[in-house]
Structure formats: structure tokens, C-alpha cells
Amino acid sequence: MNIFGRYLLRNIFIGFAAAAGLLIPLFTTFNLINELDDVSPAGYHWTQAVLVVLMTLPRTLIDLGPFIALLGGIVGLGIMSKNLELTAIRTVGYSIFRIAMVMLCAGVLLTAALGALDEWGASGLQQRALQLKNTAMAKDPDNTSTSNMLWARRDNQFVTVKTLDAQHQPVGVEIFTYNPDLSLDTYIFAKSATIQGDGSWLLRGVNQKKWANRKETVSTMATMTWRSIFTNMSLEELTMPGDSFSIRQLNRYIHYLENTGQPNNEFRIALWQKLGRPLLTLAMILLAIPFTFSAPRAPGMGSRLAVGVIVGLLTYISYQIVVNLGLLLSLNVPLTTLLPPAIILAIALALVYRFDKQH
Known part of the structure; x- marks a missing residue:
């Protein structure tokens, strides 16, 4: 890459920084408002809410990656266009297609950085943060959640x-065992449990009901040993939403769900979305080309950024739908998660080709 490419790359990353500086404080404020709704005097304090928001900042940055790519590209190229630097670069033989390839390199670097942050920083x-919030809310005696x-x-x-309690031990355990004809054979309720080193659970405050020959037998025990069906993953991980997992955790959780006969589409989609997001980010950064070269002599970037925000929101909402x-x-997971970003990327490349031919 020659000096012009490096200069263009530097300005694009300045645009990324400007877009992140605009979007992250805005969405962090929204996240804080949502967290403050759960604050209570006896449980989840406002200082903990602030800490949770700060700990989820990397996740916010990753989720905003496509928006940052689009708006950062518009800002970076827009400043160069306003200062006639793009015109100067093009006079030395830099076509719109070559500019798009430099932007694509910037997009690859951005997605690689966000992917590394997701895998080794944001997920943990x-x-x-979620464990901190759940533990704090569990201490609130007025918490009437029944789920x-x-x-x-x-x-x-x-x-x-x-x-789970503060030591991540189970609280309120219910075990249902069914007969082959789907009639209930045994029901066990335990007030709490302690996870043993061999994987078994020591249930405490146990009430057990059994049904045989249409008769119900009720027994009460102080403790009872139960061989847990939760394997391969810790309970803390099992209580986390799919979007908080790293790729390694998702693979392990999907394997666990398959082994226990549970549906896993939600987590397979979360896994494939981690592959679809880079495609969407690359597509969004290429869409900055039409915003720049459709009106190269426009005096300001306000209208371009406004349209960029609308395009970004519509794209994000459409993808989530x-x-x-x-x-x-229950559609094909790879097709569902990868096809929309691939189509947007193809449209962006077609627009780049069109503007390259026109200019």
C-alpha cells in the first residue's frame, strides 16, 4: 500500500473513532437508563448499575460495529472530499474502486479487532456483569419474580x-421424572443444593412425592444426593444469554444441549451471527462510497450522516427481523444469518462498481 492508501486508511480510522465517540456515549446512556429501572434499596444499587453498564461497554462497541463502519466511512471520506483531498488522490490515478478496496482493508482490520475483543474480552x-446483577437482585426480599x-x-x-446464591449454588430446585406414558412418576423439591466435587448435588430441605398404583407417597428429608444432569458447563454459564457467549462457549453449550435432547437453535443462531456480523460491517463500510461520491461538492455532512443513520437502523432492524x-x-441457521449480510455486501459492491464506471 502506497502513501496515498495509508493516508486514506488513517482518515477512515479517524472517522471510526469519531463515530464511536458519538454513538457509544449515546447508547451507554440508554443502557444506564434501562439498568436504573431495576435498582432497588435492598438489592440492586445504582452504583452496581453503573458498574454493570461500564462492564458491558465492550459489548456495546461490538454491537455498534456496523453503525461505526458506516458512519465512520462517511465522516472519513466526507472530510477528505470537503478538503478536496479525494480529488487530489484521484488525479494521481486512484479510482473509486481502489478507494473502496482501501476501505475494505480498514473494514477487515476493524472486524478483526472487534472479533478479538468479543472472544477474549467482551464476553467474559x-x-x-450479569452475574453481579443477578446476585444483587436475588438479595432483594421484595423481588417477586416467579420465572x-x-x-x-x-x-x-x-x-x-x-x-443461584452468592456462591453460585442452586436455590429452589425442582426435579420431575416421567414414566414412558408421560405420567408423572416422581417430583422432588429442594430448598437449596450444594454441588459436590464429583458432580452430584446434595439437596437440602427435600420434599419428595411418588406415584404408584394411583397412590401418592409423600416424604420429607433433610438431605438427599442427586446425580446432576448438568454437565460440561458451570451453572453460571448456563444461566447466561446466548449473546454473551464466546465462540468456544457457544460450541460447548450447543454440544451440551444436543447431548441432553434440548433445542439449540437460539444458540446456533448466536454462533452464526458472530460470523454474519463481519460481513455486515464490511457491507456497511462500502456503503459509505455512494454517500460520498453521489454529492462530492456538498458543503456539509449533516444530511449524509442523517441518511446514514436511517440506512443503518433500517439495515439492523431488517436483519434482526x-x-x-x-x-x-426453525429455518436453516447458516442461511438465515449469513444470507442477508451477503446480499447487502453484494449490493454495496454493485454500487461501488457503478460509481467507479460513472466517475
Whole structure:
């Protein structure tokens, strides 16, 4: 890459920094407002909410990657166009196509950096933030949430856990065992449990019901040992949403779900979305070319940025609609997650080719 390419690359990354500096504070404020809705005097404090928002900043940056690519490209090229630097670069033989290839290199570097941040930084921080929030909310006696945070199944046995305590031990364990005819054979409720070194659980405060010959037998025990069906992953990981996992964790979780006969489409989509996001980011950065060369003598970038924000939002919303429809209708996961970004990338390349021929 010659001096013109390096100069162009530097200005594009300046545009990325400007776009990130604009978007991250805005979306961080929105995240903080959402967290403050869960704050309570006896549980989740506002200082913890601020800490959770700060710990999820890398995840916010990754999610905003396509927006940063589009707006950063518009800003970087727009400044050069306004200062007539793009005109000077083109007079020495730099075509629009070559400019697009430099932008594509910038996009590859951006996606590689965001991918590394996702795998080795953002996922772990987001999970620790969620664990901090869940632990704080579990301490609130006024927390009336009735939804169980963890379910699992193996063969004819179903298990649900209400929550985890500060030591990440199960609280509120229910175990359902069914007969082949789907009638309930055994029901066990335990107030709490301790995970043993061999993987078994020591249940405490146990109430057990059994049904045989249409008769119900009820027994109460102080403790009871149960062979856990939760394997391969820690309970803290199993309670996390799919978008907080790294690629390694997603692969391990999908394998766990397959072994226990549970649906895994949600997590397969989360895995393939990590591959679709780089394609979407590359497509968005190439879409900055039409915004720049459609009106090269425009005095300001306000209107271009406004249109860029609209295009980015519409693209993001459309992509999420397609992904959720794929999950709802159980469509092919790679096709659902990769086809929309691939189509947008093809459209962006076609527009670059068209502007290169016209100019």
C-alpha cells in the first residue's frame, strides 16, 4: 500500500473513532437508563448499575460495529472530499474502486479487532456483569419474580432451578421424572443444593412425592444426593444469554444441549451471527462510497450522516427481523444469518462498481 492508501486508511480510522465517540456515549446512556429501572434499596444499587453498564461497554462497541463502519466511512471520506483531498488522490490515478478496496482493508482490520475483543474480552466482562446483577437482585426480599432462570432435560427427567446464591449454588430446585406414558412418576423439591466435587448435588430441605398404583407417597428429608444432569458447563454459564457467549462457549453449550435432547437453535443462531456480523460491517463500510461520491461538492455532512443513520437502523432492524423469523420458523441457521449480510455486501459492491464506471 502506497502513501496515498495509508493516508486514506488513517482518515477512515479517524472517522471510526469519531463515530464511536458519538454513538457509544449515546447508547451507554440508554443502557444506564434501562439498568436504573431495576435498582432497588435492598438489592440492586445504582452504583452496581453503573458498574454493570461500564462492564458491558465492550459489548456495546461490538454491537455498534456496523453503525461505526458506516458512519465512520462517511465522516472519513466526507472530510477528505470537503478538503478536496479525494480529488487530489484521484488525479494521481486512484479510482473509486481502489478507494473502496482501501476501505475494505480498514473494514477487515476493524472486524478483526472487534472479533478479538468479543472472544477474549467482551464476553467474559458481560457475563461477570450479569452475574453481579443477578446476585444483587436475588438479595432483594421484595423481588417477586416467579420465572426460573435455568431449565434442563435428559431423557425422561426435567430439572429447574429458581436462582443461584452468592456462591453460585442452586436455590429452589425442582426435579420431575416421567414414566414412558408421560405420567408423572416422581417430583422432588429442594430448598437449596450444594454441588459436590464429583458432580452430584446434595439437596437440602427435600420434599419428595411418588406415584404408584394411583397412590401418592409423600416424604420429607433433610438431605438427599442427586446425580446432576448438568454437565460440561458451570451453572453460571448456563444461566447466561446466548449473546454473551464466546465462540468456544457457544460450541460447548450447543454440544451440551444436543447431548441432553434440548433445542439449540437460539444458540446456533448466536454462533452464526458472530460470523454474519463481519460481513455486515464490511457491507456497511462500502456503503459509505455512494454517500460520498453521489454529492462530492456538498458543503456539509449533516444530511449524509442523517441518511446514514436511517440506512443503518433500517439495515439492523431488517436483519434482526430475519434472524428472529428464522428462529421462530426453525429455518436453516447458516442461511438465515449469513444470507442477508451477503446480499447487502453484494449490493454495496454493485454500487461501488457503478460509481467507479460513472466517475
